[in-house]
Amino acid sequence: MTLNEKGISKREIFTQLKQKQTQDFDWRTGRIFCSVYPAGKEIEEIAKEAYTMFLTENPVDPTLFPSLRDMETEVVAMCSDVLQGGKEAVGSLTTGGTESILLAIKTAKNRAKALNPTQTEFEIIIPYSIHSAFFKACDYFEVKPVVIPLTEDFKADAKAVENAITNNTILIAASAPSYVFGVVDPIREIGEIAIKNNLLFHIDACIGGVVLGFNRLAGMKNVPEFDFSIPGVTSISMDLHKYGYTAKGCSVLMHKDKTYRKHQYYACSEWTGYTLVNPTILSTKTGGPIAAAWAVMKFLGQDGYCDISRITMDTTARFISGINAIDGLKVVGNPEVSLFSFTTTKGNPYDLFDELNDKGWFVQFQLSNDYCPANLHLTVSKIHEGLVDEFLLDLKTCVEKVQKKGLVKKTTEKVTIEAVKKLAQNLSPENFEKIGKILGFSNGKVPEKLALINRIMDVLPPDTVRNTLIDYMNDFYTLNEER
Numbered sequence: 001m002t003l004n005e006k007g008i009s010k011r012e013i014f015t016q017l018k019q020k021q022t023q024d025f026d027w028r029t030g031r032i033f034c035s036v037y038p039a040g041k042e043i044e045e046i047a048k049e050a051y052t053m054f055l056t057e058n059p060v061d062p063t064l065f066p067s068l069r070d071m072e073t074e075v076v077a078m079c080s081d082v083l084q085g086g087k088e089a090v091g092s093l094t095t096g097g098t099e100s101i102l103l104a105i106k107t108a109k110n111r112a113k114a115l116n117p118t119q120t121e122f123e124i125i126i127p128y129s130i131h132s133a134f135f136k137a138c139d140y141f142e143v144k145p146v147v148i149p150l151t152e153d154f155k156a157d158a159k160a161v162e163n164a165i166t167n168n169t170i171l172i173a174a175s176a177p178s179y180v181f182g183v184v185d186p187i188r189e190i191g192e193i194a195i196k197n198n199l200l201f202h203i204d205a206c207i208g209g210v211v212l213g214f215n216r217l218a219g220m221k222n223v224p225e226f227d228f229s230i231p232g233v234t235s236i237s238m239d240l241h242k243y244g245y246t247a248k249g250c251s252v253l254m255h256k257d258k259t260y261r262k263h264q265y266y267a268c269s270e271w272t273g274y275t276l277v278n279p280t281i282l283s284t285k286t287g288g289p290i291a292a293a294w295a296v297m298k299f300l301g302q303d304g305y306c307d308i309s310r311i312t313m314d315t316t317a318r319f320i321s322g323i324n325a326i327d328g329l330k331v332v333g334n335p336e337v338s339l340f341s342f343t344t345t346k347g348n349p350y351d352l353f354d355e356l357n358d359k360g361w362f363v364q365f366q367l368s369n370d371y372c373p374a375n376l377h378l379t380v381s382k383i384h385e386g387l388v389d390e391f392l393l394d395l396k397t398c399v400e401k402v403q404k405k406g407l408v409k410k411t412t413e414k415v416t417i418e419a420v421k422k423l424a425q426n427l428s429p430e431n432f433e434k435i436g437k438i439l440g441f442s443n444g445k446v447p448e449k450l451a452l453i454n455r456i457m458d459v460l461p462p463d464t465v466r467n468t469l470i471d472y473m474n475d476f477y478t479l480n481e482e483r
């Protein structure tokens with residue numbers, strides 16, 4: 001494809017954009033349980049309007065756009081208040097949970113280097129259930145991830161945290177909650193360990209910052225503790241583009257005080273251009289997410305967030321009891337927030353995922369792990385309030401259908417799995433193409449049924465899954481006019 005020589009009209013552009021959008025999942029139906037967090041049309045419109053108002057403004061230079069600096073510091077202050085940060089807490093808006101986590105680890109590494117310039121090896125201690133963004137940060141910043149096990153309730157084993165500390169440890173991290181199990185790690189216990197060992201302690205509250213924060217403010221019972229009120233916590237990530245209901249591209253990384261945040265900044269005096277000092281990873285970026293976050297938070301206020309929290313938690317409780325009541329399904333552990341996973345005790349989860357898809361529901365498939373078999377994950381939002389009964393009815397029908405097929409894997413499938421495993425031992429371009437054909441990928445199109453692919457991924461060694469995914473993505477993002 002080449003760029004059209006002459007520009008096309010605005011009307012034609014939007015016709016084409018609308019046409020492209022028809023390929024996408026219609027999330028406004030609410031039949032999706034990941035990636036989007038809809039909280040109503042009015043909130044969406046406010047975010048959109050505020051975003052476009054500051055689309056071109058650029059926070060890279062706060063002297064040019066003090067409005068963005070003001071809004072950013074106000075959003076951070078409002079979040080820090082929810083997380084009981086006190087007067088000293090500070091923070092920055094980032095583009096998402098991953099960037100907040102990357103920066104928390106960069107901060108820890110820079111601080112360690114400042115305190116001990118001879119340190120050359122750096123380790124962070126993370127529970128088995130922590131989000132993949134921590135592994136990504138370790139990969140980017142050359143830090144070793146030291147993974148500790150979980151206890152029976154799927155929470156980090158605090159004793160194992162203590163035992164894993166070495167002279168190279170620069171930070172401990174925990175989840176509030178973990179994405180997979182929806183439970184909060186023992187923050188108070190780990191906080192004590194962090195203090196005793198003079199270590200930084202980061203809480204991944206990308207989900208819980210808003211959910212648990214407002215559950216507490218709404219006066220709900222048994223909300224797990226996780227925030228700055230707990231001694232030892234030095235930084236928290238809290239995503240506003242998820243349960244904060246604002247535009248994508250917005251998370252907050254908060255530090256206990258400025259002495260910690262200092263190590264997050266980057267300044268460059270070596271080059272010949274304009275003076276550069278960046279609090280976050282990107283330099284030039286749009287002011288849109290900052291304005292949208294400010295607008296949505298002000299619009300909802302504490303009461304607005306608490307009301308949505310009540311609806312979301314009630315809806316989640318209905319899903320959980322409904323799923324546990326279906327013969328052959330079981331929710332994993334005791335989720336403490338509005339996301340959770342469930343496994344199949346009869347029938348297989350791979351086919352169940354496809355069956356639900358056929359009925360127009362999109363849940364998230366998760367491969368098996370050391371603590372539970374392959375499972376399906378739900379992130380519940382306000383939009384699901386009126387859909388619980390319909391979902392549970394469809395789920396029951398799908399489970400019955402899958403159970404009829406039985407757990408026994410068909411011989412042909414066994415043969416296919418073995419063939420892929422063999423080919424994957426040497427991921428040459430030819431073998432990669434052969435695997436693609438077996439799995440049904442053609443012209444970069446994803447096959448409609450994913451049961452076989454998910455089942456195969458579940459049995460391949462992690463290294464092979466990683467390499468296959470990279471090769472597949474590398475292929476997928478190429479122009480294919482037949483698509």
Ligand SMILES: Cc1ncc(COP(=O)(O)O)c(C=O)c1O
Nearest residue numbers: 096097098131133179204206207
């Ligand atoms: C607990 C948790 N941490 C971090 C992240 C990463 O956030 P993002 O996708 O915004 O980069 C997620 C995403 O779902 C999450 O659930």
